[in-house]
Amino acid sequence: MAETRQSNQVAARTAERAAGAVGAELPPPRLGVALGGSLALVALGYAIVAGHGVQQGILYALGVLLGIALYHARFGFTSAFRQLVAVGQGAGLRAHMLMLAxxxxxxxxxxxxxxxxxxxxxxxxxxxxxxxxxxxxxxxGIGMQLGGACASGTLFSIGGGQTAILLTLAGFIGGSVLGAWHWDFWTETMPALPPVSLAESTGLGYGGALAVQLAIFAAIAGATVLIARRKNPPPRRPPAAASGVARVIRGAWPLWAGAVVLAGLNAATLLVRGEPWGITSAFALWGSKIAQALGVDVASWSYWSGERAAALQASVLADSTSVMNFGIVFGALLAAAIGGSFALHRRIPPKTAAAAIIGGLLMGYGARLAYGCNIGAYFSGVASFSLHGWLWIAMALIGTYAGLKVRPLFELANPKPTDSSC
Incomplete structure (x- = not known):
């Protein structure tokens, strides 16, 4: 218990430094980390462009920008869901609605x-x-409350030096492989309706579908305000004290800024690669390549048939989702180093480690079943006018409620109405 409390206190102090509480000075940049990260970022970028072309290099650069935006805005999906369900704090979900709009x-x-x-x-x-x-x-939804991060949060937290999240990533990769292995069972034998696009399947067209979705986003944002009035939740932790250029480069961004930037970068991804932003398909690829190297015949799985078969044989640098993931990690690392908040957490309590691994396994498996994670299914799915994105968020919120019930078993704290801030 003492070790857990100490770890939680260290994590809280790190988060406070990273968020930059009002009145606190920003810590000095970690110049060595920034220099080393920059050199590695450039070297990998050169290898990607030289081996796989300019288009792939641009996607890598978009990943770097996504990592910077995610880290500076501390744009959380896990925390937004947890705060809403636990105490009725809806600021995070309202930022999601702005991003989706x-x-x-x-x-x-x-x-x-x-x-x-x-x-x-x-x-x-x-x-x-x-x-x-x-x-x-x-x-x-359960997994991200145990693992401490969602798919995007896992990547940018690794870039920020949170070593416990490496365990979440390991579980994420393992769960993704299991999901790929069981792909036939879930997609061929379980009941399902065909894909439904609000724009193309309903006759609304993209203009009509956009109007419907904007109305839903506004209604959800309004509902969170009503919930907050009823529950009177703790306020969110204030943003960084820095202002102007210093805040943009080193401090914490307001949630609305992160929402707008992430939406723009997702649209740029759609234009450059022909598909929106996704994350977890790369985890299935990495894990399946490892399994294949260990002698597992993953190529015989139906998941790796058709268009995916080539990816299993090619370099990971040929996979657009993988290079964007690498970019996110490096972008977050640079943002954390320049902001002075990069810090390796060397002591991980056993129960925290167990929760990270279990949470990662659940998220990896769940993402394969649900055709994506909080990015591929929720963010990009809803922005693509797919009804499965709306189904995803409804079930993930229910899973979050269940996850909050399980967190105390691993000595993980939940937000309380008496907290000074979320």
Whole structure:
């Protein structure tokens, strides 16, 4: 118990330094970390462009920008869900609605035109509505509350030096491989409806679908305000004291800024690669390559048939999702180092480690079942006008409620109405 309390205190102090509480001075930059990270970032970028072309290099650069934005805005999906369900603090979810609204406005003309850069024909993430999404999103919601981060949060937390999240990533990769192995069972034998696009399947068109989604976003944001009035939740931790250029480069960004930047970068991803931003398909690829190297015949799995078969044989640098993931880690590392908040956490209590691994396994498995994670299914799915994205968020919130009940078993604290801030 003492070790856990000490670890929680260290993590809280680190988070406070990273968020930059009002009146506190920003810590000095970690110049050595920034220099080493920059050299590694450039070297990997050169290898990507030299081996796989400019388009892949641009996607890597977009990943770097995503990592910077995620870290500076501390844009959380896990924390937003937890704060809403535990104490009714809806600021995080309102930021999600802004992000989804901006992304939908940007996605609609791109998808309607069907023309992108490098000759690609942009297409959104529209997936079937089935039991696999229900189960997958539910267990993903539990997993992210145990693992301490979602898919995007796992990557930018690793970049920030949070070593415990490496255990979450390991579980994430393992769970993704299990999900790929069981792909047939969930997609072929479980009941499901065909993919439904609000724009293309309903006759609304992209203009009508956009109007419907904007109304839903506004209604959800309004509902969170009403919930907050009833529950009177603790306020969110204040942003950094720095202002102007210093805040942009080193401090914490307001949530609205992170929402707008992430939406813009997702739209840019859609234009450059022809698909929106995703994360967890790369975890399945990495884990399957490892399993294959150990002698497992993963190529015989139906998940690795068709278009995916080539990815299993090619370099990970040829996989656009992988290079964007690498970019996110390096972008977050640079942001953390320049902001002075990069710090390796060397002591991980056993129960925290167990929760991280179990949470990662649940998220990896759930993401495969649900056709994506908080990014591929929720963010990019909803922005693509796919009903499966809406089903995902509903089930992930229910999973979050279940996850909050399980967290105390691993000595993980939940927000309380009496807390001074979230």
């Amino acid at each position: 901006v992304a939908s406005v940007l996605f609609a003309p791109i998808l309607a035109a069907g023309v992108g850069f490098f000759g690609v024909e942009p297409a959104g993430f529209v997936a079937p509505l089935g039991l696999s999404v229900v189960v997958g999103a539910f267990i993903f």
